[in-house]
Amino acid sequence: MKRVLFVCIENSNRSQMAEAFARMHGGPAVEASSAGSRPSGRINPKAVRFMAELGYDLASHRSKSLDDIDGAFDAVITMGCGDECPWVPARRREDWALPDPRDMDEDGYRAVRDEIQRRVRELLASL
Numbered sequence: 001m002k003r004v005l006f007v008c009i010e011n012s013n014r015s016q017m018a019e020a021f022a023r024m025h026g027g028p029a030v031e032a033s034s035a036g037s038r039p040s041g042r043i044n045p046k047a048v049r050f051m052a053e054l055g056y057d058l059a060s061h062r063s064k065s066l067d068d069i070d071g072a073f074d075a076v077i078t079m080g081c082g083d084e085c086p087w088v089p090a091r092r093r094e095d096w097a098l099p100d101p102r103d104m105d106e107d108g109y110r111a112v113r114d115e116i117q118r119r120v121r122e123l124l125a126s127l
Contacts, residue, residue: 008079011036021120039063
């Protein structure tokens, strides 16, 4: 089983969607997690709504801190947290410089969501 971790600041948008896509496309061969360097404590309602469009219920997720994460990972993907993303043991590390869709309009939010899905598929295919 491959372990992947997606990290952003609030763990309410990008990293949550990436975790969901890894679960959707990786199935039982992938253990996907997400966390934030400063978690907001909630999932953005926009993320819930736009993932529901693709058949995924993000409402069952919770915003988590990196302090809740342990162990080593096959891949750790950071998304815009820069110096606020502490080191997590991983065979592979990438930073996906994706904009935070939190304040975007619907088309912008969907564009970021779809780009995350594309990148997650590529990541899983390369593990």
